[in-house]
Amino acid sequence: MEWIVNLWTIILLTFSNHFAGTNETQSNSSLAFSVTPSSSASTNPLDYFDEEKFISIKLGEEIKLSCTNRTWSTIVFDTWELKNTDKTCRIANSNSDPAVNTCNDGRTIINTNEGRSQLHIPPFKYTYEGIYTCETAFQRGSHKILFNVSAIVQPEISGRINYSTTDNHYVAVCEASNGRPNASISWSSDENVTDKITYNWNRTFTVESRLIIPYNTSMGNVTCIVSHPYWNESQTYTIPYIRGTDQRPKKPIYWIVILACLFCVLLIIFVASFVCIKKHLADLRNCCKSTIPVATAPAKTQQDVEEVEPYASYVERVNSIYNSSAELCNV
Secondary structure (H helix, E strand, C coil): CHHHHHHHHHHHHHHHHHHHHHHHHHHHHHHHHHHCCCHHHHHCCCCCCCEEEEEEEECCCCEEEEEEEEECCCEEEEEEEEECCCCEEEEEEECCCCCEECCCCCCEEEECCCCEEEEEECCCCHHHCEEEEEEEEECCEEEEEEEEEEEEECCEEEEEEEEECCCCEEEEEEEEEEEECCCEEEECCCCCEEEEEEECCCCCEEEEEEEEEECCCCCCCEEEEEECCCCCCCEEEEECCCCCCCCCCCCHHHHHHHHHHHHHHHHHHHHHHHHHHHHHHHHHHHHHHHCCCCCCCCCCCHHHHHHHHHHHHHHHHHHHHHHHHHHHHHC
């Protein structure tokens, strides 16, 4: 009986291994089928981009872009479509057709010593920004990449410490001006910090970060940290604290006293000047009177005397006759 049991055990193990091998073969075949690209997909490889890259180039810097590492021994053609806000142009090289370059602005396709194709961009400027689409076809396929190319400009860092007369506190200002893209400014403390971003006429950005420091805080040099893609590491900028340049303003009562004293001084000067001028005017008037000559009556001429004498003689005679008549009447 034991040998019968062993025989059935061997038979069952044989059948189970057979079915397990069959299932594994079917699963492997289905897996291989799922990763095999269809014929329609292989014949239409340009419905998507194989890669998308974001490139930031410093102004004035030359750069070379590559669409593939293949050499011209296997490349059929290499073409670039360059598009910005106001212009679209095309640069292409081919094994069978003449070269094409409708850009005519210094950008061109060059070949390296190893026989690879590259797009050469001369000293970079703002007009070179845009979307660069490259397509390379080779013997057994093609490759397509989209480059988003933009300019990068180093910002200028400056800082200062001001005193706010309205709120009675200090304000540390850290500024990263004329950068592209806009910089990021941070402080040792994130409290009481406000940022302002301004877009400039020359396509750059200015970032101003303000840190409020209470007046009763012991003042010293203040440090801000500026981050920007132009640098590999963040830049630390120290804002010097100069004593005496941010004097705390006088209280309003002090200003009232100062203005009152100033008014009194001006009033005294005005009264003294008025009295002095009045006195000088009186002295000047008296001086002018003493220098004016006194008018004298004109001397009688001989003609006037001669004209008056007959009249005087006549009056004298009349008086003598009157007197004689009065004496007779009295007798």
